[in-house]
Amino acid sequence: MATKARLFVISGPAGTGKGTLVARIRDRRPNLDLSVSATTRKPREGERDGVAYYFLSEDEFTRRVEAGDFLEWDGHFDKRYGTLRSEVDARLEAGHSVILEIDVNGALNVKRVCPDAVLVFIAPPSLEVLEARLRGRGTETEEQIALRLGRVEMEMAKAAQYDEVVVNDDLETAVDELDAIMDKYETDERN
Numbered sequence: 001m002a003t004k005a006r007l008f009v010i011s012g013p014a015g016t017g018k019g020t021l022v023a024r025i026r027d028r029r030p031n032l033d034l035s036v037s038a039t040t041r042k043p044r045e046g047e048r049d050g051v052a053y054y055f056l057s058e059d060e061f062t063r064r065v066e067a068g069d070f071l072e073w074d075g076h077f078d079k080r081y082g083t084l085r086s087e088v089d090a091r092l093e094a095g096h097s098v099i100l101e102i103d104v105n106g107a108l109n110v111k112r113v114c115p116d117a118v119l120v121f122i123a124p125p126s127l128e129v130l131e132a133r134l135r136g137r138g139t140e141t142e143e144q145i146a147l148r149l150g151r152v153e154m155e156m157a158k159a160a161q162y163d164e165v166v167v168n169d170d171l172e173t174a175v176d177e178l179d180a181i182m183d184k185y186e187t188d189e190r191n
């Protein structure tokens with residue numbers, strides 16, 4: 001059966017292990033490219049420009065919004081984040097599936113402009129596990145953790161609008177599930 005490059009959008013609350021899952025699935029699927037988002041927030045320790053994000057100034061971000069360079073963009077807290085068309089279009093045309101790791105509002109906006117996109121929600125096994133993971137990674141202040149936990153309910157409610165949900169309890173199982181989901185959509189009989 002013919003395979004088709006697809007746009008996969010991965011989201012889920014912070015602390016669900018999305019980043020690890022995405023790294024593992026990329027090791028398994030060499031034809032899967034990662035879209036690097038742009039943001040106006042400052043780099044965290046160890047984050048490199050063009051790898052973690054394209055770190056843009058407020059003015060540069062605004063200029064690129066006005067130029068129509070974004071597939072979608074959104075504000076989080078007092079910063080902006082967006083998906084650049086240049087990260088997605090050429091890769092799909094070259095036959096590579098693309099993975100976007102973005103929040104629920106961004107994902108639903110992508111689905112609106114690209115109905116063919118496959119939305120995959122990564123859910124934590126429970127809220128208690130999520131809170132413990134968030135605290136354990138030690139990258140955020142208590143205030144930031146509280147803000148992030150406050151968003152979880154809204155995010156979980158939107159999971160119903162996703163095409164697929166993967167519960168990240170055991171990492172290996174979650175990677176297998178995501179791999180199978182990608183196979184399924186790339187070999188969709190409508191392709």
Ligand code: 5GP
Nearest residue numbers: 037038073074076081082083101102103106
């Ligand atoms: P962080 O600052 O922790 O890297 O990301 C904060 C939030 O921004 C996360 O929920 C993340 O998913 C979201 N985000 C990252 N890239 C994008 C993007 O390109 N578009 C949108 N809408 N959200 C994004």
